[in-house]
Amino acid sequence: MLLPVVAGVDGSAESLAAAAWAAREARRRGQWLHLVHVWDRHPRQEHEMTGAAQRHLARRALRQAEERVRVECPDVRISDEQMEGPATAVLSKAADQADMIVLGSRGLSGFTGFLVGSVALGVVAKATRPVVLVRAGEVGSDEHVPTDDGDTSTDTGYRDVVLAVDLADACDEVIEFAFEAALLRHARLRAVHAWHAPGPLGLGAGDIGLVDDPWRGEEWLGFLKAVLQPWREKYPDVEVLETVVEDKPTTALVRASTGAGLLVVGHRLDERPVGPRTGPVTHAAIHHVGCPVAVVPHV
Template sequence: MLLPVTAGVDGSAESLAATAWAAREAARRDRPLHLVHALAWHPRNQDGDSTGAARRHLARRALRQAEERARAERPGVRFTDEQLEGPATAALLKAADRSGLLVLGSRGLSGFTGFLVGSVALGVVARAACPVVLVRADEEAADEHLPAGDGGASTDTGHRDVVLAVDLGEACDEVVEFAFEAARLRNARLRAVHAWHTAGPVGLGTGDIGLVRESRQGEEWLGVLKAALQVWRDKYPDVEVLETVVEDRPSSALVRAATGAGLLVVGHRVAERPVGPRTGPVTHAAIHHVGCPVAVVPHA
């Protein structure tokens, strides 16, 4: 049984953009699309009968709107829908357990720093068992494609790059494979990015590259990156790969690298901490400050 591409639906512009993106992705992957509405997406006080009926009516309307958006985006996609009871985060995590990919909407960028992604999306990203893609409210199909010759938006041009954040300390197969497959499905170039910094007297890191003269460290890291991805180049011979290393903080380098990309892929180590699951600093920066859709791929 093929696991579906699932979209979280709540009637907002963000969730409709996520539904449209999920419909395109389901068509690319030849998977069904599953639409999920959590009845307690916005928690309220204890429900009486009339309030419960109103919530179910609103849920049904949100699902109908999402179905119409999905049909308009990809008329041939197969889809189902579902209403799940309970807190939104728990409901979406339950849906993620039965999905190959979960797509959620997020608020768009603003001139302010801070939390631009809601607590529900953050909680799901931190704990989901499947990859989660966050999509901005203003995302459209043309945003996945390169501009036309006159600079205008188009869906007839090639796809923008898929950018992969590579941590050479733990280059996880699940994350790399997701990025290569995404690039293959889009016939897009894969741009693999690793950020490095000059090592101090301790903590030299992978391969003790800190022992190399500073002027040559970038070349050494590039060689390590190419070697780490060679097996994936062999597995995906049709995917054009561009490896890039930069001397910078990983979060800053990644936000810059994702400018103009069609999709950013980052990894997230799933681990329980005393204060509960959290995203790491690089994933945190990506999902709050990158304008393109961001795929967060869990790994052990």
């Protein structure tokens, strides 16, 4: 069964941008778009008029999102749904029944990136399917490289897809998502691994720090190429650029994502999650990276 691309909408600018991004992704994947609005009745608000008002707001939010989508992707098949309940729980369940879920994040000015709400963080932490976060103001031309004179256009090629690779925990689900995204866009895939030279206190008992930093970097690059080689063979049409940098992973990813069209990071599912928890790299990416961020869960 073909699963939809789901977008959570609430009428905000960021959710409208998320709906438009989700529509473009659904078109690329040959899937349909399912718009979801969630409203939560307060225990003390049982009045019939309150429910009627919430349903009216839900219909308006869904209508606004559909109108935005129709402008950009008139050929995409759309369905919509109003759902009641705690937003994080409802959207997480919707994500589990989708190919992916796309949510908006309140964009801050300049390079400071995302101001992510508790709902988005909660869905990222709990969803078993990929979650894509899109900032307000994101438009279709942002996915494409500028023209020769610096103007924006949807007629140019796609910007790079950046993949964060942790060689200590390289996960097939994350890598495959990134390769598939690059293939659909005919975009280059830039795989990035950050390493940090251990200091004297970081060496274990009996360890001797003999490898010079340049050689250590080459060694990590060899590991990265070896990990990605099976995927190069599976996706021969995807141009891949492997990069290793000596830096903190969080800093390296923010820098590598400058000018990218999409960043793909992994998130390990906790068997017993306590609150909206994400790892430090994923946390930094969804807060500070300006392009859309796809968080792919894995076990």
